[in-house]
Amino acid sequence: MSPAEGVRRLALADLETLSALEQAASPDPWTQDQLRAALSDPDTRVLGIEREGGLIGHAVVVRLPFDAELQAILVDGQARRRGLAGRLLTAVIDQAGTWRSERLLLEVRAGNEAALVLYRRAGFGEDGRRRGYYPSCVDGQREDALLMSLPLA
Template sequence: MAEVRVLELADLASLNKLQPQCFDPPWSQDMLRARLLHPRCLNLGIFCDGDLQGFVLLSYLLDEAEVLQVGVAPQYQRSGLARLLLTHALVQLARMGIERLMLEVRASNQPALGLYRALGFIEDGRRRGYYPTATGHEDAVLMSVRPGG
């Protein structure tokens, strides 16, 4: 059975192991440690039998929050774990009084765009040529949702 809970410093080794499987380039262990210790961050992990299978890292200030990263182990992608993580995050953010959750995603990442739209995110705009690619650059799609709304 999967358990979603707040990530703690004791989870750093597991997060440091999983994060490079989800992102290239990965964040350093020091960057991850800083996120886990930051007072204005909400970091959730999804665990099965004690094994970290996915995570969402968010930061917040006043009544706005931003998704910094959502990652799921490759073998568990497309199994609903990211949806479960984000659903839990939206509930917690609403309880905290957060009015708006924002994110950016590569325009080519159709699975993520579909998930975000299914969770109620709307497109707010684009950053043209934001992400570097092997053949040039691609747009970042800017999206937001009202937690609890």
């Protein structure tokens, strides 16, 4: 099986299931309007991974003038630690390569251990930190954002 197998581009017809997954599994769910805009934008790809016909993960990547940016990656809580985010990330990197992007950029909560391990394993390096960028999570404290990138060119 190829690393990105089972991943397909999502379309407006997938809006309801995509929105249901966001609401069920994301700590910061996108609104339906945000998802509709992403699905409709020619410079954005929403990639999804399914099991038994149901959507269990997705990623959103945007084409910028020189780089690409990973804006979201999410796997259903019941389906984690099975390599699905790794597969989505491979498909995102392939898409950025197709766009001839120089780098794949992202920002992540400094305390999001699962995502940090995933990104570091894929070769992302840290470029900087935005202090207190994210609104409070558990303890009322704002959380830093780490800025990361993967060179592609």
